[in-house]
Amino acid sequence: MEQTIIHLVDDDSWVREALSRLLRSEGYEVRAFGSAADFLDSCLAGEVECLLLDIAMPGIDGLELQRLLNRSGAMVPIVFLTGHGDIPMTVQAVKSGAVDFLTKPVDDSELLRAIKQAVDEASSTRKIREKTNQANARFNQLTPREKEVMAAVVAGKPNKIIAAELGAREQTVKVHRGRVMTKMAAESLVDLVRIADRITMMKSISLTEA
Template identity: 50%
Template sequence: MGALDSAPGGFSGSEGSPIAILVDDDTEVRDSLEELLNSVGIESISFSSTQEVLDAELPDRPACLVLDVRMPGLSGLDLQHLLLTKGIQTPVVFLTGHGDIAMSVQAMKAGAVDFLTKPVRDQTFLDAISAAVNADIARRAAATVSRKTMALYETLTPREREVLRFVVSGAMNKQIAFDLGISEITVKLHRSNMMKKMNARSLTHLLSACQSLPAEMR
Protein backbone atom coordinates (compact mmCIF):
# COMPACT_ATOMS: atom_id res chain seq x y z
CA MET A 1 0.00 0.00 0.00
CA GLY A 2 1.32 3.50 -0.80
CA ALA A 3 0.95 6.52 1.45
CA LEU A 4 -1.24 4.50 3.72
CA ASP A 5 1.67 4.70 5.03
CA SER A 6 -1.28 26.96 4.90
CA ALA A 7 -4.02 26.13 2.45
CA PRO A 8 -7.71 26.89 1.91
CA GLY A 9 -8.72 23.91 4.07
CA GLY A 10 -6.79 25.23 7.07
CA PHE A 11 -3.74 23.02 6.60
CA SER A 12 -0.27 23.85 7.89
CA GLY A 13 3.12 22.56 6.79
CA SER A 14 4.71 22.13 3.37
CA GLU A 15 5.48 18.41 2.96
CA GLY A 16 3.64 18.12 -0.35
CA SER A 17 0.05 19.21 -0.87
CA PRO A 18 -2.42 17.27 1.29
CA ILE A 19 -4.95 14.86 -0.17
CA ALA A 20 -8.23 13.44 1.05
CA ILE A 21 -8.88 9.78 0.25
CA LEU A 22 -12.62 9.18 -0.02
CA VAL A 23 -14.01 5.66 0.37
CA ASP A 24 -17.76 5.29 -0.13
CA ASP A 25 -19.86 2.94 -2.25
CA ASP A 26 -22.34 5.74 -3.05
CA THR A 27 -21.26 7.48 -6.27
CA GLU A 28 -23.33 10.59 -5.54
CA VAL A 29 -21.73 10.99 -2.12
CA ARG A 30 -18.22 10.64 -3.56
CA ASP A 31 -18.93 13.14 -6.33
CA SER A 32 -20.46 15.62 -3.87
CA LEU A 33 -17.53 15.40 -1.46
CA GLU A 34 -14.98 15.72 -4.25
CA GLU A 35 -16.77 18.79 -5.56
CA LEU A 36 -16.81 20.36 -2.08
CA LEU A 37 -13.12 19.66 -1.49
CA ASN A 38 -12.12 20.90 -4.94
CA SER A 39 -14.10 24.11 -4.38
CA VAL A 40 -11.73 25.03 -1.55
CA GLY A 41 -8.58 23.80 -3.29
CA ILE A 42 -8.21 20.45 -1.56
CA GLU A 43 -7.21 17.56 -3.78
CA SER A 44 -9.02 14.26 -3.40
CA ILE A 45 -9.20 10.77 -4.84
CA SER A 46 -12.08 8.38 -4.34
CA PHE A 47 -12.77 4.66 -4.18
CA SER A 48 -16.01 2.67 -4.12
CA SER A 49 -14.76 -0.06 -1.78
CA THR A 50 -12.17 -0.74 0.88
CA GLN A 51 -10.55 -3.37 -1.32
CA GLU A 52 -9.89 -0.75 -4.02
CA VAL A 53 -7.98 1.27 -1.44
CA LEU A 54 -5.94 -1.73 -0.36
CA ASP A 55 -5.07 -2.49 -3.99
CA ALA A 56 -4.13 1.10 -4.84
CA GLU A 57 -0.69 2.73 -4.84
CA LEU A 58 -1.45 5.95 -3.03
CA PRO A 59 0.66 9.14 -3.09
CA ASP A 60 3.21 9.56 -0.33
CA ARG A 61 1.86 12.86 0.99
CA PRO A 62 0.02 14.17 4.03
CA ALA A 63 -3.42 12.62 3.82
CA CYS A 64 -6.57 11.55 5.57
CA LEU A 65 -9.04 8.75 4.91
CA VAL A 66 -12.74 9.49 4.78
CA LEU A 67 -14.53 6.18 5.35
CA ASP A 68 -18.13 5.10 5.20
CA VAL A 69 -18.99 2.40 7.72
CA ARG A 70 -21.12 -0.01 5.70
CA MET A 71 -19.67 -1.02 2.34
CA PRO A 72 -19.34 -4.19 0.28
CA GLY A 73 -16.60 -6.46 1.60
CA LEU A 74 -14.61 -4.99 4.46
CA SER A 75 -16.48 -2.27 6.35
CA GLY A 76 -14.91 1.06 7.12
CA LEU A 77 -14.34 -0.08 10.70
CA ASP A 78 -12.70 -3.27 9.43
CA LEU A 79 -10.40 -1.24 7.21
CA GLN A 80 -9.45 1.04 10.11
CA HIS A 81 -8.54 -2.03 12.19
CA LEU A 82 -6.58 -3.60 9.33
CA LEU A 83 -4.56 -0.45 8.76
CA LEU A 84 -3.69 -0.26 12.45
CA THR A 85 -2.45 -3.87 12.44
CA LYS A 86 -0.24 -2.99 9.47
CA GLY A 87 1.18 0.04 11.30
CA ILE A 88 -0.43 2.49 8.86
CA GLN A 89 -1.32 5.62 10.76
CA THR A 90 -3.09 7.78 8.18
CA PRO A 91 -5.77 9.68 10.15
CA VAL A 92 -9.37 8.55 9.61
CA VAL A 93 -12.62 10.51 9.48
CA PHE A 94 -15.81 8.45 9.36
CA LEU A 95 -18.79 9.77 7.41
CA THR A 96 -21.79 7.47 7.46
CA GLY A 97 -25.53 7.36 7.20
CA HIS A 98 -25.74 4.19 9.25
CA GLY A 99 -23.78 5.02 12.37
CA ASP A 100 -24.72 4.50 15.99
CA ILE A 101 -23.14 5.26 19.34
CA ALA A 102 -21.44 1.88 19.59
CA MET A 103 -19.83 2.34 16.16
CA SER A 104 -18.68 5.86 16.96
CA VAL A 105 -17.16 4.73 20.26
CA GLN A 106 -15.34 1.88 18.51
CA ALA A 107 -14.03 4.20 15.82
CA MET A 108 -12.85 6.90 18.22
CA LYS A 109 -11.18 4.39 20.54
CA ALA A 110 -9.24 3.12 17.53
CA GLY A 111 -8.00 6.66 16.86
CA ALA A 112 -10.48 8.17 14.41
CA VAL A 113 -10.28 11.95 14.24
CA ASP A 114 -14.05 12.35 13.91
CA PHE A 115 -17.25 10.35 13.36
CA LEU A 116 -19.75 12.30 11.26
CA THR A 117 -23.23 11.36 10.10
CA LYS A 118 -24.85 12.09 6.75
CA PRO A 119 -26.01 14.61 5.83
CA VAL A 120 -23.19 16.74 7.20
CA ARG A 121 -22.66 20.50 7.08
CA ASP A 122 -19.97 21.49 4.60
CA GLN A 123 -17.95 23.41 7.20
CA THR A 124 -18.18 20.59 9.73
CA PHE A 125 -16.80 18.18 7.13
CA LEU A 126 -14.02 20.57 6.07
CA ASP A 127 -13.04 21.19 9.68
CA ALA A 128 -12.70 17.45 10.24
CA ILE A 129 -10.56 17.08 7.11
CA SER A 130 -8.36 19.96 8.26
CA ALA A 131 -7.85 18.44 11.70
CA ALA A 132 -7.05 15.02 10.23
CA VAL A 133 -4.52 16.24 7.67
CA ASN A 134 -2.82 18.54 10.17
CA ALA A 135 -2.47 15.53 12.46
CA ASP A 136 -0.83 13.60 9.62
CA ILE A 137 1.52 16.48 8.85
CA ALA A 138 2.60 16.55 12.51
CA ARG A 139 3.00 12.76 12.62
CA ARG A 140 5.12 12.69 9.48
CA ALA A 141 7.29 15.56 10.74
CA ALA A 142 7.88 13.74 14.02
CA ALA A 143 8.79 10.56 12.12
CA THR A 144 11.33 12.49 10.06
CA VAL A 145 12.94 13.90 13.20
CA SER A 146 13.02 10.43 14.73
CA ARG A 147 14.77 8.94 11.69
CA LYS A 148 17.37 11.71 11.66
CA THR A 149 18.02 11.34 15.40
CA MET A 150 18.38 7.57 15.06
CA ALA A 151 20.86 8.03 12.21
CA LEU A 152 22.96 10.33 14.42
CA TYR A 153 22.71 7.89 17.33
CA GLU A 154 24.07 5.11 15.12
CA THR A 155 27.31 7.10 14.68
CA LEU A 156 28.07 6.96 18.43
CA THR A 157 30.58 4.50 19.84
CA PRO A 158 29.35 2.06 22.53
CA ARG A 159 31.02 4.20 25.23
CA GLU A 160 29.47 7.41 23.87
CA ARG A 161 26.05 5.72 23.98
CA GLU A 162 26.64 4.84 27.63
CA VAL A 163 27.57 8.43 28.38
CA LEU A 164 24.49 9.62 26.51
CA ARG A 165 22.22 7.50 28.69
CA PHE A 166 23.84 8.86 31.85
CA VAL A 167 23.59 12.46 30.61
CA VAL A 168 19.94 12.07 29.67
CA SER A 169 19.23 10.64 33.13
CA GLY A 170 20.70 13.79 34.69
CA ALA A 171 23.96 12.34 36.02
CA MET A 172 26.94 14.68 36.53
CA ASN A 173 30.34 13.96 35.01
CA LYS A 174 31.78 12.85 38.37
CA GLN A 175 28.98 10.31 38.87
CA ILE A 176 29.33 9.03 35.29
CA ALA A 177 33.08 8.57 35.80
CA PHE A 178 32.51 6.62 39.01
CA ASP A 179 29.83 4.36 37.53
CA LEU A 180 31.85 3.62 34.38
CA GLY A 181 35.18 3.31 36.18
CA ILE A 182 36.91 5.94 34.05
CA SER A 183 38.36 9.38 34.73
CA GLU A 184 36.26 12.51 34.72
CA ILE A 185 38.45 13.93 31.96
CA THR A 186 37.67 10.89 29.80
CA VAL A 187 33.97 11.37 30.50
CA LYS A 188 34.21 14.98 29.35
CA LEU A 189 35.92 13.87 26.14
CA HIS A 190 33.27 11.25 25.39
CA ARG A 191 30.54 13.72 26.28
CA SER A 192 31.96 16.37 23.95
CA ASN A 193 32.24 13.90 21.08
CA MET A 194 28.74 12.61 21.73
CA MET A 195 27.26 16.12 21.70
CA LYS A 196 28.98 16.91 18.41
CA LYS A 197 27.84 13.69 16.74
CA MET A 198 24.27 14.27 17.93
CA ASN A 199 24.37 17.84 16.58
CA ALA A 200 23.28 18.98 20.05
CA ARG A 201 23.84 22.68 20.70
CA SER A 202 23.03 22.34 24.40
CA LEU A 203 21.87 19.84 27.00
CA THR A 204 18.29 21.03 26.48
CA HIS A 205 18.61 20.44 22.75
CA LEU A 206 20.03 16.96 23.38
CA LEU A 207 17.22 16.03 25.77
CA SER A 208 14.62 17.21 23.27
CA ALA A 209 16.18 15.23 20.42
CA CYS A 210 16.48 12.07 22.48
CA GLN A 211 12.74 12.02 23.20
CA SER A 212 12.28 10.46 19.77
CA LEU A 213 14.64 7.57 20.58
CA PRO A 214 13.31 4.26 21.96
CA ALA A 215 13.34 4.26 25.77
CA GLU A 216 16.06 1.58 25.98
CA MET A 217 18.46 3.84 24.06
CA ARG A 218 18.19 6.80 26.38
Protein backbone atom coordinates in the same frame (compact mmCIF):
# COMPACT_ATOMS: atom_id res chain seq x y z
CA MET B 1 2.14 24.62 -4.29
CA GLU B 2 1.17 20.97 -4.47
CA GLN B 3 -2.48 20.19 -3.86
CA THR B 4 -3.38 18.27 -0.72
CA ILE B 5 -4.76 14.87 -1.68
CA ILE B 6 -7.89 13.65 0.08
CA HIS B 7 -8.60 9.93 -0.18
CA LEU B 8 -12.27 9.00 -0.11
CA VAL B 9 -13.63 5.48 0.39
CA ASP B 10 -17.41 5.02 0.08
CA ASP B 11 -19.42 2.36 -1.74
CA ASP B 12 -22.12 4.92 -2.67
CA SER B 13 -21.19 6.47 -6.03
CA TRP B 14 -23.49 9.46 -5.45
CA VAL B 15 -21.72 10.26 -2.19
CA ARG B 16 -18.33 9.92 -3.85
CA GLU B 17 -19.31 12.30 -6.65
CA ALA B 18 -20.91 14.88 -4.34
CA LEU B 19 -18.00 14.93 -1.89
CA SER B 20 -15.45 14.98 -4.69
CA ARG B 21 -17.09 18.06 -6.20
CA LEU B 22 -17.14 19.83 -2.84
CA LEU B 23 -13.52 19.05 -2.03
CA ARG B 24 -12.24 20.01 -5.49
CA SER B 25 -14.08 23.32 -5.21
CA GLU B 26 -12.06 23.91 -2.03
CA GLY B 27 -8.77 23.27 -3.83
CA TYR B 28 -8.17 19.66 -2.80
CA GLU B 29 -7.23 16.82 -5.10
CA VAL B 30 -9.51 13.80 -4.56
CA ARG B 31 -8.85 10.11 -5.07
CA ALA B 32 -12.08 8.18 -4.63
CA PHE B 33 -12.57 4.44 -4.17
CA GLY B 34 -15.68 2.29 -4.04
CA SER B 35 -14.27 -0.19 -1.55
CA ALA B 36 -11.63 -0.61 1.11
CA ALA B 37 -9.99 -3.33 -1.00
CA ASP B 38 -9.58 -0.91 -3.93
CA PHE B 39 -8.02 1.65 -1.59
CA LEU B 40 -5.57 -0.90 -0.16
CA ASP B 41 -4.61 -2.06 -3.64
CA SER B 42 -3.95 1.45 -4.94
CA CYS B 43 -2.43 3.48 -2.10
CA LEU B 44 0.61 3.70 0.08
CA ALA B 45 -1.08 4.24 3.43
CA GLY B 46 1.90 6.11 4.88
CA GLU B 47 1.43 8.84 2.27
CA VAL B 48 -2.26 9.46 2.96
CA GLU B 49 -2.86 12.92 4.45
CA CYS B 50 -6.57 12.48 5.08
CA LEU B 51 -8.90 9.52 4.59
CA LEU B 52 -12.67 10.08 4.40
CA LEU B 53 -14.01 6.66 5.24
CA ASP B 54 -17.53 5.23 5.18
CA ILE B 55 -18.37 2.85 8.02
CA ALA B 56 -20.82 0.41 6.42
CA MET B 57 -19.43 -1.14 3.23
CA PRO B 58 -19.51 -4.61 1.70
CA GLY B 59 -16.41 -6.69 2.37
CA ILE B 60 -13.97 -4.74 4.53
CA ASP B 61 -15.96 -2.12 6.43
CA GLY B 62 -14.58 1.17 7.69
CA LEU B 63 -13.70 0.06 11.20
CA GLU B 64 -11.94 -3.05 9.91
CA LEU B 65 -9.92 -0.93 7.46
CA GLN B 66 -8.92 1.32 10.36
CA ARG B 67 -7.78 -1.76 12.30
CA LEU B 68 -5.77 -3.00 9.32
CA LEU B 69 -4.06 0.37 8.90
CA ASN B 70 -3.27 0.58 12.62
CA ARG B 71 -1.80 -2.94 12.63
CA SER B 72 0.44 -2.03 9.70
CA GLY B 73 1.81 0.94 11.63
CA ALA B 74 0.40 3.47 9.16
CA MET B 75 -0.56 6.69 10.93
CA VAL B 76 -3.50 7.68 8.73
CA PRO B 77 -5.74 10.57 9.88
CA ILE B 78 -9.29 9.26 9.35
CA VAL B 79 -12.57 11.15 9.22
CA PHE B 80 -15.42 8.64 9.40
CA LEU B 81 -18.69 9.18 7.57
CA THR B 82 -21.76 7.13 8.43
CA GLY B 83 -25.47 7.07 7.80
CA HIS B 84 -26.24 5.06 10.90
CA GLY B 85 -23.59 5.39 13.55
CA ASP B 86 -24.09 4.82 17.24
CA ILE B 87 -22.25 5.82 20.40
CA PRO B 88 -20.26 2.58 20.87
CA MET B 89 -19.16 2.71 17.23
CA THR B 90 -18.12 6.34 17.59
CA VAL B 91 -16.17 5.63 20.78
CA GLN B 92 -14.41 2.67 19.16
CA ALA B 93 -13.39 4.70 16.12
CA VAL B 94 -12.11 7.68 18.13
CA LYS B 95 -10.23 5.48 20.61
CA SER B 96 -8.53 3.85 17.63
CA GLY B 97 -7.30 7.25 16.43
CA ALA B 98 -10.05 8.69 14.23
CA VAL B 99 -9.96 12.47 13.86
CA ASP B 100 -13.75 12.78 13.72
CA PHE B 101 -16.95 10.79 13.24
CA LEU B 102 -19.58 12.58 11.13
CA THR B 103 -23.14 11.55 10.29
CA LYS B 104 -24.52 11.71 6.76
CA PRO B 105 -25.79 13.94 5.32
CA VAL B 106 -22.72 15.75 6.55
CA ASP B 107 -22.64 19.52 6.98
CA ASP B 108 -20.11 21.01 4.55
CA SER B 109 -18.49 23.31 7.10
CA GLU B 110 -18.14 20.48 9.64
CA LEU B 111 -16.61 18.23 7.02
CA LEU B 112 -14.12 20.87 5.88
CA ARG B 113 -13.18 21.61 9.50
CA ALA B 114 -12.52 17.91 10.16
CA ILE B 115 -10.50 17.58 6.96
CA LYS B 116 -8.32 20.56 7.89
CA GLN B 117 -7.71 19.01 11.31
CA ALA B 118 -6.75 15.69 9.70
CA VAL B 119 -4.40 17.38 7.21
CA ASP B 120 -2.78 19.38 10.02
CA GLU B 121 -2.26 16.18 12.02
CA ALA B 122 -0.70 14.49 9.00
CA SER B 123 1.71 17.40 8.60
CA SER B 124 2.69 17.23 12.29
CA THR B 125 3.17 13.47 12.07
CA ARG B 126 5.39 13.88 9.02
CA LYS B 127 7.58 16.41 10.81
CA ILE B 128 7.88 14.16 13.86
CA ARG B 129 8.80 11.20 11.65
CA GLU B 130 11.46 13.26 9.86
CA LYS B 131 12.98 14.42 13.17
CA THR B 132 12.89 10.86 14.48
CA ASN B 133 14.65 9.52 11.40
CA GLN B 134 17.32 12.21 11.72
CA ALA B 135 17.81 11.45 15.42
CA ASN B 136 17.99 7.73 14.69
CA ALA B 137 20.64 8.26 12.00
CA ARG B 138 22.71 10.43 14.35
CA PHE B 139 22.34 7.93 17.18
CA ASN B 140 23.65 5.14 14.95
CA GLN B 141 26.82 7.18 14.39
CA LEU B 142 27.68 7.12 18.09
CA THR B 143 30.33 4.72 19.36
CA PRO B 144 29.26 2.07 21.92
CA ARG B 145 30.85 4.11 24.72
CA GLU B 146 29.16 7.30 23.57
CA LYS B 147 25.81 5.47 23.65
CA GLU B 148 26.52 4.42 27.22
CA VAL B 149 27.39 7.97 28.19
CA MET B 150 24.28 9.31 26.46
CA ALA B 151 22.07 6.83 28.31
CA ALA B 152 23.59 7.89 31.63
CA VAL B 153 23.37 11.60 30.85
CA VAL B 154 19.68 11.49 29.90
CA ALA B 155 19.06 9.47 33.07
CA GLY B 156 20.28 12.52 34.98
CA LYS B 157 23.57 11.13 36.27
CA PRO B 158 26.46 13.58 36.87
CA ASN B 159 29.81 13.07 35.18
CA LYS B 160 31.44 11.82 38.38
CA ILE B 161 28.90 9.01 38.80
CA ILE B 162 29.07 8.10 35.11
CA ALA B 163 32.85 7.87 35.32
CA ALA B 164 32.66 5.56 38.35
CA GLU B 165 30.09 3.31 36.67
CA LEU B 166 32.06 3.06 33.43
CA GLY B 167 35.46 2.77 35.09
CA ALA B 168 36.67 5.85 33.26
CA ARG B 169 38.19 9.22 34.19
CA GLU B 170 35.76 12.07 34.70
CA GLN B 171 37.58 14.13 32.07
CA THR B 172 37.10 11.28 29.58
CA VAL B 173 33.37 11.26 30.31
CA LYS B 174 33.25 15.01 29.68
CA VAL B 175 34.90 14.47 26.29
CA HIS B 176 32.41 11.73 25.38
CA ARG B 177 29.55 13.89 26.58
CA GLY B 178 30.67 16.76 24.38
CA ARG B 179 30.93 14.45 21.37
CA VAL B 180 27.43 13.11 22.05
CA MET B 181 26.00 16.63 22.15
CA THR B 182 27.71 17.48 18.88
CA LYS B 183 26.81 14.28 17.04
CA MET B 184 23.19 14.39 18.21
CA ALA B 185 22.91 18.10 17.30
CA ALA B 186 21.67 18.84 20.82
CA GLU B 187 21.99 22.42 22.04
CA SER B 188 21.31 21.62 25.69
CA LEU B 189 20.69 18.76 28.10
CA VAL B 190 16.95 19.33 27.78
CA ASP B 191 17.30 19.07 24.01
CA LEU B 192 19.25 15.81 24.33
CA VAL B 193 16.60 14.32 26.62
CA ARG B 194 13.87 15.19 24.12
CA ILE B 195 15.87 13.62 21.29
CA ALA B 196 16.41 10.47 23.37
CA ASP B 197 12.70 10.27 24.17
CA ARG B 198 11.88 10.62 20.48
CA ILE B 199 14.21 7.75 19.59
CA THR B 200 13.05 5.38 22.32
CA MET B 201 9.35 6.14 22.02
CA MET B 202 9.03 6.36 18.25
CA LYS B 203 11.59 3.84 17.10
CA SER B 204 11.94 1.53 20.11
CA ILE B 205 15.72 1.94 20.07
CA SER B 206 17.55 1.06 23.27
CA LEU B 207 20.05 3.71 24.28
CA THR B 208 22.16 1.05 25.94
CA GLU B 209 22.43 -1.13 22.86
CA ALA B 210 25.99 -1.34 21.55
